[in-house]
Amino acid sequence: MDFFKIFIVEDEPWYGEMLKYHLSLNPDYDVHLFDNAVECINNLHLKPNVLCIDYNLPDMSGDKLYSKIKSYNSSIPVIVISGQDEISVALRLLKSGVYDYIIKDDNTKEILWNSILHIRENNNLKKEIDDLKEKLETKFDFEKTIIGKSKAIKKQYDYIRNAIESNINVLITGETGTGKEVVAKAIHYSSTKKKKPFIAINMAAIPKELVESELFGHEKGAFTGAISRKPGKFEQAKDGTIFLDEIAELDINMQVKLLRALQEKEVTRVGGSEIVKINARIISATHQNLTSLVKEGRFRQDLYYRIIGLPIELPPLRNRDNDILILARYFIDEYAKENKIKPLEISNEAQEQLMKYSFPGNVRELKSVVDLACVLSDGKRIKSDNISFQIDILEDDLFTKIEKTLKEYNADIINYFLNKYNDNVMTVAKKLDIGKSTIYNLIKAQKDNTE
Numbered sequence: 001m002d003f004f005k006i007f008i009v010e011d012e013p014w015y016g017e018m019l020k021y022h023l024s025l026n027p028d029y030d031v032h033l034f035d036n037a038v039e040c041i042n043n044l045h046l047k048p049n050v051l052c053i054d055y056n057l058p059d060m061s062g063d064k065l066y067s068k069i070k071s072y073n074s075s076i077p078v079i080v081i082s083g084q085d086e087i088s089v090a091l092r093l094l095k096s097g098v099y100d101y102i103i104k105d106d107n108t109k110e111i112l113w114n115s116i117l118h119i120r121e122n123n124n125l126k127k128e129i130d131d132l133k134e135k136l137e138t139k140f141d142f143e144k145t146i147i148g149k150s151k152a153i154k155k156q157y158d159y160i161r162n163a164i165e166s167n168i169n170v171l172i173t174g175e176t177g178t179g180k181e182v183v184a185k186a187i188h189y190s191s192t193k194k195k196k197p198f199i200a201i202n203m204a205a206i207p208k209e210l211v212e213s214e215l216f217g218h219e220k221g222a223f224t225g226a227i228s229r230k231p232g233k234f235e236q237a238k239d240g241t242i243f244l245d246e247i248a249e250l251d252i253n254m255q256v257k258l259l260r261a262l263q264e265k266e267v268t269r270v271g272g273s274e275i276v277k278i279n280a281r282i283i284s285a286t287h288q289n290l291t292s293l294v295k296e297g298r299f300r301q302d303l304y305y306r307i308i309g310l311p312i313e314l315p316p317l318r319n320r321d322n323d324i325l326i327l328a329r330y331f332i333d334e335y336a337k338e339n340k341i342k343p344l345e346i347s348n349e350a351q352e353q354l355m356k357y358s359f360p361g362n363v364r365e366l367k368s369v370v371d372l373a374c375v376l377s378d379g380k381r382i383k384s385d386n387i388s389f390q391i392d393i394l395e396d397d398l399f400t401k402i403e404k405t406l407k408e409y410n411a412d413i414i415n416y417f418l419n420k421y422n423d424n425v426m427t428v429a430k431k432l433d434i435g436k437s438t439i440y441n442l443i444k445a446q447k448d449n450t451e
Contacts, residue, residue, distance in 0.1 A: 003030035004120050007048040009040045009065070010081070011057055015104075019052065019081075022109045023116065037065040044072050050099075050119050052112065055082035055089075066098065077119045081108065145186040146179075147330050148323035152315035159312045164190045169309030172285040177364030178314040180285040181245060188241040193281060196240030201233045204246040211254050213270050216261070222271025234267050237280035247307065248288040248299060259303045282307060317359040317366060324354050327363060331370040332382070344377055349384035357389055361419050368423050372443075388446060414442055 006029055010016030013035065020033045032048070034040040037060035040051070051069060055062035066078055077099040082089070090101040100115045102108055146153065146160065163170045164187055172180045181200065188198045206214050213222070217232030233242055244250075250258065261267045262282065266275050284307045293299035317324060328346065336343040350373070359365050373386040417428045418439070429436045 004028055004050075004123075005030045005046065005048045006032070006116065007040055007043070007051045008033045009035075009037060009051065009053040009057065011035050011054060019109070019112065022113065029116075036060075037068075040065070041068055041072070044069070048076065049123060050077045050079065050116055052079045052081055052116075055080050055084070063093075066093070066096070070097065079112065079115055081112070145182060147327055148320055149326060150315075150320040150323045152319045152321075153323060156312055156314065159310060160187060163187045163310050163312065166310075167191075167193075167281050169282040169307055170284070170312060171290075171308045171310070172283065172312045172314065173290070174287065174314030175316050175362055176287045177362035178316060179363050180287075180314060181243065183312065183314065184241075184243045184245075184283045184285065187283065188243075188281075191241075193240050197237050198241050198243065199233050199237040199280075200243040200245060202245045204249040208251050208254075211251065212257060215254075215258065216267040216269055217276070218270035219272040222269070226271065229269070232267065232269065234261065234278045234280060235276055237278070239279050240281070241283055242280045244282065244284045244307075246286055247284040248286040248290060248293055252298070252300070255300045255303050259300060259306060262303075262306050282309075317362040322355075324359070324366065325351055327366055328354055328370050331367050332374060335371055335374045339374075341379065344374060344380065344382050346382040347384060350382050350387050353384055353387045364422065365419055368419060372423060388443075411442055411446075414439055 079100045083104045085103045373382045376386040421427045
């Protein structure tokens, strides 16, 4: 357990002991009491989280002690406790960086307790943010994120490295489920912009009438429901990266406005006149063929040339040879970590099944298949009968090619949506307006039929 270390510097023994006793009521606090400034300075190597110092010490003034503390480590919060209530002294210390200035009176204990509580909360929040940033940087590290050794994926490595080493706009193409957003994040978090915001927006998920507001923001009263000013995604991205996913879904009229924003590097919020400068890097993605859409007049050619920058085309999983097994092993290990179990083995027969399948849903579908196999396994080894593929009936339009019973069609539809929403039973149940038990019964029935 990590204790929160507090230094108290107080030359009046009874007062110092009183403060120490009061703060020590919190079992998480490790409180150290010093009766002079020199002793405190000599123990700063113990790395206190906060210092509470008396302003009037016999061996050193509060100003001088504070100066020495800040010289040693400017990030340590310092609370000054003083018997004098001169406003000018308090203001001077607060302006110089003192976290709090507390007068010695009947309320000192409670005020000090609350002040330290706020410091600890801020420390915890800062630690969480730092940990999150570290995890993100590790999670989306280029070499660790783009998993695979096939020629098809390695062919794109040079393009990805070039994207990381420059600020050129990037267009990522590839079938649904090939990992376009993963690549976008890997580029951002491996580039010089990694400490800046990464803002993602899926054009296909936003109603047509709200796209402009989402991208550029809006002013209070701009439309019904606009109860306050809201910055858009470009404004939120600032000097970082904005990821425009499924950009082919953008309405032709909004394409004009987006083009102008990219050309001028500025936007205007809906219902406003203030010009907001933007400097975000643009990474776009689509599973559609943009050149075909340009020829058909459904996507503006000038916008296409503005966003294409450096093109990265992600290969479908069926063209990545043994990457299927490499990725399967990775997902098995991830499942084990998340569920705190030992990594599962996978039988040769199960591996053969994976290699023979075409994976129309690509990497996303592989993860879904592997996660389900882990659940259905005996907890030690994934066998062939644990592998369950979901036929993509709807996209192949097999309703007109194969005659089935209503029960079979229902099963196909549920399987399709399970695949589409990564086996999220709750989401599928809501989308199809059916009970969760119906889905679980289907999964169990399919497993029983394979045994």
